[in-house]
Amino acid sequence: MSMAGNLRKVTGLSRVGGLRKVARLARRRPRVDLSHPARSPLGSSVVNCVTYQDGLRVPGCADLVDAVRLVRKTGEGFVWLGLHEPTDREFAGIAELFDLHPLAVEDAVEAHQRPKLEHYGDTLFTVFKTVCYVEHEQLTATSEVVDTGEIMVFVGEDFVITVRHGRHGSLGPLREELEADPLQLAKGPAAVLHAIADHVVDDYLNVTDAVQADIDQVETEVFSENGARLDPGRIYQMKRELLELKRAVVPLGRPVEDLATRPIRVVAPEIQAYFRDVLDHLIRAKEQIAAFDELLNSILQAHLAQVTVAQNEDMRRITAWAAVIAVPTMVCGVYGMNFDHMPELHWQFGYPLIMTVMAGACLALYRGFRRNGWL
Secondary structure, X not given: OOHHHHHHHHHHHHHHOOHHHHHHXXXXXXXXXXXXXXXXXXXXXXXXXXXXXXXXXXOOOOOHHHHHHHXXXXXXXXXXXXXXXXXXXXXXXXXXXXXXXXXXXXXXXHOOOOOEEEEEOOEXXXXXXXXXXXXXXXXXXXXXXXXXXXXXXXXXXXXXXXXEEOOOOOOHHHHHHHHOOHHHHOOOHHHHHHHHHHHHHHHHHHHHHHHHHHHHHHHHHHOOOOHHHOOHHHHHHHHHHHHHHHHHHHHHHHHHHHHHHOOEOOEOHHHHHHHHHHHHHHHHHHHHHHHHHHHHHHHHHHHHHHHHHHHHHHHHHHHHHHHHHHHHHHHHHHHOOOOOOOOOOOOOOHHHHHHHHHHHHHHHHHHHHHHOOOO
């Protein structure tokens, strides 16, 4: 039976009463009857379904029913099922087959979850926020710098289910890297969970390095000669994008710390040592983001200070020119009064004398303001 055909039959389970009802029915039966025909929930949302034994891919196990039957019959290996944005109907059969908790199933389907680690019996449910740097020619007040997605991971003793949401974060290259290292893959589903966590955190570091280049560019422009004319919207946009990155990175600290330190049934102690390395990288990413936030605050304050200084300089120039113009205005105002008897009013050299006085006074004021840096 084909994988797509299996899905069409299994997803009919969701018609019984919705996702929660199916999941509740599944919880009442700790083991699914694998002899039942048409229980392979594979379809349009499935990226891949592979069985591994001793770290090697088992050929001819593309059908999920056969794969699960094989690993549970032999007690060796595990199944890795990869999904991309499945619907309630597509996931209903999977929830029953692997006895997944309805709350975890709901989180996996709906997405938009906070990074977390939850235990449901013998199943571990983990949420990772993935991030991707958005390339742009020039940073503007509306540029998108960081794009986020999600990866949900169900880990049991003999299965790994990955549910991916978003336009990026493909696990295909990661699967190939793991298959190239059979010794690591032979350590079981926990090794896959570690590889995913390490992959996600490495992406955090790559994005923070790219964001640092944008921040350095903004900083250089702020402290350039025309820094006061920089659009402050670019700085606010960087802070908004940095906040998006912070929401993905910071909440993951506690789950990774639990995976690295707390005893968990499906995570062997030898795998926990690898999670401690992931935790170190995550702490580095968190520290970089905190430093970026402080740096952007300093850049914004420096820019506002530059704007204030530029405005003060403009006001000084305006004031200096107003003082220069005030002298001839005053003299002209005096001699513009309608009086018959005024000094030098009918004198032959009165006009040249007044013009000379006004010009000399204006020149003296101009030189004084120029010397003091007002002009």
